[in-house]
Amino acid sequence: MKDVKVQFRLDEGLLKAVDGVDLRIKRGKTLGIVGESGCGKSVTSQALLRIVPKPGEVQGEIRLTRKKKDGSLEVVDLAKLDARGKEIRDIRGAEIAMIFQEPMKAFSPIHTIGNQIMEAILLHTTDDQDEAYRIGVEILKKVGMSNPEQRMSEYPHQLSGGMRQRAMIAMALSCSPSILIADEPTTALDVTVQAQVLQLINDLKSSHDTSVIFITHDLGVIAEMSDDVAVMYLGKVVEYTDVDTLFHHPKHPYTKALLNSIPSVMRESKRLESIEGTVPFPMNLPKGCGFYTRCKLAKDGVCNVEDVPLVEVTAGHSVRCLLVDEV
Numbered sequence: 074m075k076d077v078k079v080q081f082r083l084d085e086g087l088l089k090a091v092d093g094v095d096l097r098i099k100r101g102k103t104l105g106i107v108g109e110s111g112c113g114k115s116v117t118s119q120a121l122l123r124i125v126p127k128p129g130e131v132q133g134e135i136r137l138t139r140k141k142k143d144g145s146l147e148v149v150d151l152a153k154l155d156a157r158g159k160e161i162r163d164i165r166g167a168e169i170a171m172i173f174q175e176p177m178k179a180f181s182p183i184h185t186i187g188n189q190i191m192e193a194i195l196l197h198t199t200d201d202q203d204e205a206y207r208i209g210v211e212i213l214k215k216v217g218m219s220n221p222e223q224r225m226s227e228y229p230h231q232l233s234g235g236m237r238q239r240a241m242i243a244m245a246l247s248c249s250p251s252i253l254i255a256d257e258p259t260t261a262l263d264v265t266v267q268a269q270v271l272q273l274i275n276d277l278k279s280s281h282d283t284s285v286i287f288i289t290h291d292l293g294v295i296a297e298m299s300d301d302v303a304v305m306y307l308g309k310v311v312e313y314t315d316v317d318t319l320f321h322h323p324k325h326p327y328t329k330a331l332l333n334s335i336p337s338v339m340r341e342s343k344r345l346e347s348i349e350g351t352v353p354f355p356m357n358l359p360k361g362c363g364f365y366t367r368c369k370l371a372k373d374g375v376c377n378v379e380d381v382p383l384v385e386v387t388a389g390h391s392v393r394c395l396l397v398d399e400v
């Protein structure tokens with residue numbers, strides 16, 4: 074993704090939900106996107122699939138390298154495609170699939186799990202009903218579903234929360250996508266089921282060489298799942314590096330504050346730190362660093378003058394902060 078912007082033209086003004094995001098998703102690796110509510114994580118992933126709701130507009134470059142039927146590679150700029158056209162519909166589900174926080178929103182309540190999984194397979198993989206059924210059962214088995222044949226004929230409400238989440242992952246994986254977007258997929262689950270679902274995504278990633286974009290506000294989950302991490306704040310990436318560097322050598326004051334706000338059994342402190350205030354609304358923002366109003370290190374006349382660029386401070390580690398040397 075290169076300089077990707079998503080803006081909503083509303084009566085009140087221009088809402089910049091995503092404001093110039095540059096990200097790279099490597100094959101077979103997980104990119105974690107973390108940040109507070111409203112920072113633009115979900116809209117970034119919606120932009121990738123071109124499912125940003127109206128009146129949202131996507132700008133910038135979203136380059137996807139894909140294999141053509143003859144085996145050769147081609148690069149498609151998803152941002153330039155017609156959001157309702159055939160080309161992006163072929164890519165959605167087949168090339169890039171998504172799992173959501175609430176599976177009930179992804180499934181239709183009036184069709185069986187089997188019908189819904191088979192629909193995706195019949196659309197992208199085969200015309201043969203029997204083969205689609207066989208692939209459906211196989212994929213349910215793979216995601217650890219008990220009695221997969223029986224599940225095929227059940228409706229979403231007949232499954233438990235954890236099973237519904239597995240069924241949604243099965244539907245997303247049924248066409249072997251090269252990119253899987255997981256948007257807070259475990260937030261609504263209890264911790265044991267959460268651990269199983271995370272394990273499942275990690276297993277499938279390594280066995281299928283799938284690239285995963287994992288969106289969450291939970292830094293613990295980020296640590297467990299990601300190879301690279303992008304920390305987002307107010308529609309921008311403020312820090313972008315590999316997971317070890319992020320946790321051991323964070324540079325941006327916002328990342329540091331986020332890390333200090335996680336309770337740890339290893340750290341002895343009287344009070345858990347919190348970040349004062351809330352994320353500003355992304356409309357009519359003043360110039361300068363988006364974190365200025367909440368940053369303990371902010372300097373008047375330095376940080377609130379010009380927009381701050383994302384700078385590579387060491388190889389593979391980019392930070393959007395003018396005071397990065399002092400931090």
Ligand SMILES: Nc1ncnc2c1ncn2[C@@H]1O[C@H](COP(=O)(O)OP(=O)(O)OP(=O)(O)O)[C@@H](O)[C@H]1O
Pocket residue numbers: 081088089090108109110111112113114115116117126127128129290354355
């Ligand atoms: N359909 C829409 N119309 C107008 N504004 C929107 C729309 N969808 C999102 N936004 C705005 O875009 C910004 C980013 O939203 P987004 O849902 O990407 O945040 P998020 O980081 O995913 O938050 P959460 O963790 O709560 O899902 C927010 O200010 C939100 O209000």
